[in-house]
Amino acid sequence: MDAHANRWSEDLALIRLAAAEAGKIALGYFGKAPEVWWKNGDRSPVSVADFAANDKLQGMLLEARPSYGWLSEETDDDTGRLERETLFVVDPIDGTRAFIGGEKTWCVSVAVVHHGRPVAGVLVAPALGEEFSAALGQPALKNDQAITVSHPQSQDPxxxxxxxxxxxxxxxxxxxxxxxxxxxxxxxxxxxxxxxxxxxxxxxxxxxxxxxxxxxxxxxxxxxxxxxxxxxxxxxxxxxxxxxxxxxxxxxxxxxxxxxxxxxxxxx
The missing domain is CATH 3.40.190.80 (D-Maltodextrin-Binding Protein; domain 2)
Known part of the structure; x- marks a missing residue:
């Protein structure tokens, strides 16, 4: 087990709480035609819900862990993150196209990355009522039940x-x-x-x-x-x-x- 296991377990509890709160905010905009802009670089959409969820995550997480770096799709990149051994890596709404199209398969994505590898992560899909989470030394969970990858028969497609x-x-x-x-x-x-x-x-x-x-x-x-x-x-x-x-x-x-x-x- 990683020597920092207790630390990552505490971080997982923190990001689960923050992602759930951000998910509630995003869900409040879902299906209500939120305002949408198009990014100049890649013409991908971003909505007012993305920014609102991002603000909630940034406020909660950096207040709790001020020494951590920050990388988010909806925040201007600060290269100071490269000097941090640990940081939050966030997508406030992964699947914005699905979100603005009324599809439920979007989620709030939050990870803690340490020395280049994720050590804790959570995905909250509020429109589906689902949460996935994991940390080093712990099993992967879906709605608090352990999950595992597929183990099909050799002849299965x-x-x-x-x-x-x-x-x-x-x-x-x-x-x-x-x-x-x-x-x-x-x-x-x-x-x-x-x-x-x-x-x-x-x-x-x-x-x-x-x-x-x-x-x-x-x-x-x-x-x-x-x-x-x-x-x-x-x-x-x-x-x-x-x-x-x-x-x-x-x-x-x-x-x-x-x-x-x-x-x-x-x-x-």
Whole structure:
């Protein structure tokens, strides 16, 4: 067990509380046509709910842990975070497109990252009444019940939540071995679906960010799965660049098959 296990357990309790409060705020805007803007850099949407949830998280978390750094999708990046050994990595609403479209598969994502790896994480999906959480030395939980990645029979098709344009890269001889599950816009929620065994795995297109991944990464890891890059290595967070290349996520059997079924970069 990590020597800091008690510390991460306390941090997990803190981020669960903060994420639940932020989720209540976001849910108050859900289905009510909140004001939406479009970011100039990548033309992705952001709503008034994102900012309100972000403000709640930033206030609660940094008041409780003033020595921690801060990285959030909805806050201007402060490179001072690079000098902090521990920081919060936050997406106040992961799946904003789903949120503004009235779909329930969006979540508040909060992680504690220490020396480049997540050590505690929570995903709160208030419209679904779901919470996923995990910390080093503890099991992954969904609504306080332990979860684990899938363990299918060898002949079962591989259940993947991927976009249709990714599935076309599956090699022809393996296409009958893959069952596509409807794509879920929230990347964090897709990884949570992998953690609880709803699906076997997913492919993450290039240019995901730390805030999309960190909380779900520790949850998936503690559920027995992995999130890895094209080389099969675990991700490092809180670098100068917070973007990532093509990633694979899943239970061990799924990662083995994904390496066999698809090229290293199925989106390039």
């Amino acid at each position: 591989l259940k993947l939540a991927v976009a249709e344009d990714v599935l076309k890269f599956v090699q022809p001889q393996h296409r009958t071995s893959v069952q596509r599950v409807r794509h879920v816009p929230s990347l964090a929620y897709r990884l949570a679906m992998t953690a609880d065994g709803t699906i076997d795995g997913t492919i993450v297109k290039r240019n995901s960010h730390d805030w999309d991944l960190a909380a779900a990464d520790i949850i998936l890891e503690r559920a027995g799965g992995q999130l890895v890059d094209a080389d099969g290595s675990r991700l490092v967070y809180n670098r100068e660049s917070v973007k990532h290349g093509v990633l694979r996520a899943g239970a061990g059997h799924a990662l083995d098959k994904l390496r066999m079924f698809m090229p290293d970069d199925p989106t390039g």
